[in-house]
Amino acid sequence: MGSGGGRPGVPMRALQIRNLSKTYANGVQALKGIDLNVEEGEFCALLGPNGAGKTTAIGILTSLINKTGGSVEVFGHDIDTDLTMAKSCLGLVPQEINLNLFDKVLNIVVTQAGYYGIPRRIALERAERYLTQLQLWDRRESVARALSGGMKRRLMIARALIHEPRLLILDEPTAGVDIEIRRSMWVFLRRINAEGTTIILTTHYLEEAENLCRQVAIIDGGMIIENDRMSNVLRKLSVETFVLNLEHGVASLPEVPGYVVRSVDATTVEVDVDSQRGINDLFTVLTQHGIRVVSMRNKANRLEELFMRLVENKMVAAGGGA
Amino acid sequence: MGRPTRLRENAVALYTLVDKEYTRIVRIWIQTLVPPAITMTLYFVIFGSLIGRRIGQMDGFGYMQYIAPGLIMMSVITNAYGNVVSSFFGAKFARHIEEMLVSPMPASLVLLGHVSGGVIRGLLVGALVTLIALFFTDLRPVHPFVTVSVVFLTAVVFSLAGLINAVFARKFDDISIVPTFVLTPLTYLGGVFYSITLLPDFWQKVSLANPILYMVNAFRYGILGKSDITIGHAYGIIFVFVIGLYLFALILLRRGTGIRE
Ligand SMILES: Nc1ncnc2c1ncn2[C@@H]1O[C@H](COP(=O)(O)OP(=O)(O)O)[C@@H](O)[C@H]1O
Ligand SMILES: [Mg+2]
Numbered sequence: 001m002g003s004g005g006g007r008p009g010v011p012m013r014a015l016q017i018r019n020l021s022k023t024y025a026n027g028v029q030a031l032k033g034i035d036l037n038v039e040e041g042e043f044c045a046l047l048g049p050n051g052a053g054k055t056t057a058i059g060i061l062t063s064l065i066n067k068t069g070g071s072v073e074v075f076g077h078d079i080d081t082d083l084t085m086a087k088s089c090l091g092l093v094p095q096e097i098n099l100n101l102f103d104k105v106l107n108i109v110v111t112q113a114g115y116y117g118i119p120r121r122i123a124l125e126r127a128e129r130y131l132t133q134l135q136l137w138d139r140r141e142s143v144a145r146a147l148s149g150g151m152k153r154r155l156m157i158a159r160a161l162i163h164e165p166r167l168l169i170l171d172e173p174t175a176g177v178d179i180e181i182r183r184s185m186w187v188f189l190r191r192i193n194a195e196g197t198t199i200i201l202t203t204h205y206l207e208e209a210e211n212l213c214r215q216v217a218i219i220d221g222g223m224i225i226e227n228d229r230m231s232n233v234l235r236k237l238s239v240e241t242f243v244l245n246l247e248h249g250v251a252s253l254p255e256v257p258g259y260v261v262r263s264v265d266a267t268t269v270e271v272d273v274d275s276q277r278g279i280n281d282l283f284t285v286l287t288q289h290g291i292r293v294v295s296m297r298n299k300a301n302r303l304e305e306l307f308m309r310l311v312e313n314k315m316v317a318a319g320g321g322a
Numbered sequence: 323m324g325r326p327t328r329l330r331e332n333a334v335a336l337y338t339l340v341d342k343e344y345t346r347i348v349r350i351w352i353q354t355l356v357p358p359a360i361t362m363t364l365y366f367v368i369f370g371s372l373i374g375r376r377i378g379q380m381d382g383f384g385y386m387q388y389i390a391p392g393l394i395m396m397s398v399i400t401n402a403y404g405n406v407v408s409s410f411f412g413a414k415f416a417r418h419i420e421e422m423l424v425s426p427m428p429a430s431l432v433l434l435g436h437v438s439g440g441v442i443r444g445l446l447v448g449a450l451v452t453l454i455a456l457f458f459t460d461l462r463p464v465h466p467f468v469t470v471s472v473v474f475l476t477a478v479v480f481s482l483a484g485l486i487n488a489v490f491a492r493k494f495d496d497i498s499i500v501p502t503f504v505l506t507p508l509t510y511l512g513g514v515f516y517s518i519t520l521l522p523d524f525w526q527k528v529s530l531a532n533p534i535l536y537m538v539n540a541f542r543y544g545i546l547g548k549s550d551i552t553i554g555h556a557y558g559i560i561f562v563f564v565i566g567l568y569l570f571a572l573i574l575l576r577r578g579t580g581i582r583e
Contacts, residue, residue, distance in 0.1 A: 024583060062424050065583045084328075084426040092424050098417035114338025115425035117331020159421070 011040040012075060014167045014198040015061070020070035022056050022222075030056040032222040033070065038200060038215065040075075040166070043193045045209035045230070046202040048219035054202040055095050057219070058171050062092045075166060088116065091165030093156045095172045095202075099144040105131065106140035109159050116163035123162065130158040133188060150181040157185075161192070168192070170201045174208060186212055210234070238275050241299040243268065247292040254289045256282055270299065335427040336435055343409060343439025347446065354405070354443060355450060358397045362451045365393050366458045369515070381517045381548050390455040391542040392514030395476065397451045399509060399534065400501070402444030402477040406436050406484035407497045414488065414581060423582070429575035433485065433568070440481025441474065448473055461545055468553065469544030475560045476537045480505075482567035489571070489580045508534045513542075518550050533559055 015038040022031040030053045038044045046054050059065030061072055063079060063086075072079045077086040099108060106127055113123035131137040134154040139147065147155060153173055160168060170189075174182040189212060193199050203209055209216055209230070216233050218226040226233060249266035259282050260272040273279055286293060347354045366386065374385035381388060413419035422432050455461055463469040483500075491497045512534030518526050529535055530551070540556035543549035549556075574580070 059583070063582075064420055064423055066578065084428070087424060087426040090424070092420075094417075094420065096417065098420045100413070100416060100418040100421075103418075111338055111342055112421050112425070114341075115335050115422055115427050117334045117426070119334055163425075 013073070014038050014040045014042065014075060015200065016071075016073040017057075017061075018071045020057065020060065020072065021068045022053075022060060022065065023068045030222055031060075031068075034219070034222070034224045036217055036224060036227060038167075038198065040198050041193075041196065042198055042215050043190075043213045044198075044200045044215040044217065045213035046200060046217050046219060047204065047206065047209045048202075049204055052219045053222040054219060055171055058092070058094075058169055058200075058202065061169065062090055063087065064092075064094075088163065089166045091160035091163065091168045093153070093160045093168070093170040093173050095175070097152050097156070099152060099155065099159075101145040102143055104141055104143055105136055105147070105155055108144060108155065109162050112159045113162040118163060126162055126164070127158070130161050134158050135184075150177045153177055154181075154185070157188075165197070167198045167200065170199070172202055172204070174203070174205070182208075239272050240275055242271050242273060242279070243297050243299050244271060244293045245295045247294050250291055254285060254291070256285045331426070332428070332431060335425070336431050339422070339427075339431070339435030340438045340442075343405075343435065344442055346409060347405065347439065347443050354401070355447060358401055358447045359450050359454060362393055362397055363454055365389070366455060370458050381519075383546060383548070384459065386459040387461070387546065388517075388542075389515055390459055390461055391545045392512075392538050394448050394451050394455065395473065395534075395538045395541050396509050396514050398444040398448040398473055398477050399480045399505065399537075401447040402440040403480040403484040403487075403501060403505060405443035406440040406481045407488045407491070407501075409439060410436055410485055410488035411491050411494075411497050414491075415494075419581065423578075430572060433571055433575055436485055437478060437481040440484055441477040444477035444481070445473070448477075463545045464547035465544045467544075469541060472537060472540045472544055472556070472560070475564060476541070479537075479560060479563045479567060482564070482571050485571050486567065486574065489574045491580070508532050509538075511535075513538045513550060533563060536560065 015036065017034060017036040019033045019035060020031055021029075021033045023029045034053075034057065046057065048054055056065060060067045061074070061079070063083060072086075074086040075089045077083075077089065079086045103111070109127045109131065110120060110123045113126065114120070118126075127140075128137060131140055134157055136151060136154055136158060139151065144152060144155065157170070157173065160170075173189075174185060177185070186208075189199060189201070201208075201212065213230055216226070216228065216230045217224050218233070226236075228236075243264070246267045246269065253261050253263055253269060256271075258274075258277055262270045264270055271282060273282070283293070369389060370386035374389070377385045379385070410419070413422075452461065487497060487500050511529065512532050513529070518529045518535065521529060536551055536556040536559045539549040539551050540553055540560070543553055543556075
């Protein structure tokens with residue numbers, strides 16, 4: 001439908017979230033003032049453990065949940081003042097199945113198109129295209145109730161694409177979907193992203209984010225604790241920080257090639273170590289300078305801890321599922 | 323995007339919703355159209371033919387003829403209400419109401435579409451019951467415009483009421499409480515089976531507080547030309563309900579009461 005401002009061909013900002021907060025009626029503070037920008041054409045992961053606030057954030061963008069504070073713009077359309085335009089730019093694949101289970105596959109998709117004001121003739125053409133791409137065309141006359149879990153998910157993707165949104169948001173689209181279907185969904189999502197649709201996807205599988213996304217925003221406890229290129233985040237993850245306690249104070253720290261050394265106080269230093277590199281060279285250089293290390297510990301790292309939890313999550317899911 | 327585009331999109335959206343509601347009514351006709359037909363046939367046989375003969379005249383008409391307009395209205399009211407409350411609550415419960423909420427369709431159209439569904443079901447059932455009534459008695463509207471406008475507006479009032487019920491409902495029980503404890507008693511006491519002139523003075527006055535009395539009597543006036551109340555009053559009250567309930571329902575939908583966190 002090509003709605004939204006900006007000149008054609010010039011990428012604009014698909015999503016701009018400012019200081020977004022949400023406190024539920026029961027007092028739970030699900031979002032504590034988050035900021036996020038996603039540029040047009042991006043493939044962005046919103047990564048975080050269960051209860052982090054992902055679904056809440058997405059609910060607000062898609063006007064299924066009322067926000068407590070802050071602002072959201074979708075392709076320049078503020079959801080407070082220009083909601084109709086914001087909505088027509090957005091497609092949502094929700095976390096929970098929200099299909100009319102008694103309705104037929106084709107009808108579900110065409111009805112959704114109708115709500116967006118798309119005439120039936122065009123809706124039928126598009127329905128055929130998307131249902132075919134998502135391997136559901138043969139099942140177009142089945143009632144949704146008769147579909148498997150993976151098929152229901154794909155039906156929700158087809159439904160979300162029927163008005164050809166510029167920004168597609170998927171909330172844990174592959175949760176509970178077996179590995180083969182998951183991979184074919186990844187292929188499909190990569191393709192529509194390559195064709196120009198901006199995608200935001202929430203997940204608690206690190207592997208999924210790593211596989212698909214160029215941008216990653218990590219959310220935990222209602223706050224965005226990291227928002228960067230995927231490659232940078234992976235690099236940050238491979239660096240460990242150690243805290244060393246020295247026997248005697250040193251006036252100036254030696255340069256140690258390959259390590260970043262910072263002084264905390266006279267007898268304490270912090271060293272960033274790339275996990276590929278190892279730690280032996282560090283001690284060799286320190287010893288050469290007559291510096292004796294009495295003790296050493298690993299510095300707690302919020303990002304790292306979070307990833308440990310995500311990885312555990314993944315292992316639980318892999319162990320429990322399939 | 324200009325105004326004409328927006329208008330056309332809204333027209334498509336409204337048509338889609340009304341078509342969906344209509345299809346639902348026809349698809350589950352065993353639940354939507356058959357039960358009122360059976361119930362009303364029983365009413366006509368038992369109250370009209372068997373008991374009615376012993377009752378004799380009511381307000382100068384045969385009893386069968388007297389209750390026929392009331393029974394038609396009763397089925398219109400129950401079915402208009404029932405259609406919207408179950409369709410809207412069902413969509414809320416299974417969450418596919420989100421299909422509408424994420425779309426650019428304005429709240430006023432969501433309201434209009436569901437009310438249209440209720441009116442369609444109410445009028446379909448009303449026509450069916452009228453057809454059945456014709457096997458038992460003669461019905462030739464004295465005032466056709468009054469007949470049609472009153473039955474239409476009454477269907478609108480109870481479709482709106484059904485939607486408001488569905489907005490506040492949290493579980494399936496909540497959508498049967500109002501029909502059982504409010505709607506049915508008010509209908510039975512709303513002059514379907516008797517003229518309130520039969521009642522003692524005090525109960526006549528109490529009856530006048532029942533809005534359904536006005537609708538039933540206005541409809542009977544349309545068909546038989548006879549009413550317990552002035553027709554102007556009846557229209558006044560019906561319009562107040564249409565406008566009041568419409569505004570209330572629209573505010574609820576805009577706010578997202580019972581739908582959005
Ligand atoms: N409807 C609700 N009412 C109250 N609290 C809620 C509601 N929905 C979610 N929460 C709470 O908000 C927090 C964030 O939840 P959610 O956004 O669903 O997280 P995620 O999608 O990242 O798993 C959680 O603590 C959750 O319990
Ligand atoms: Mg979630």
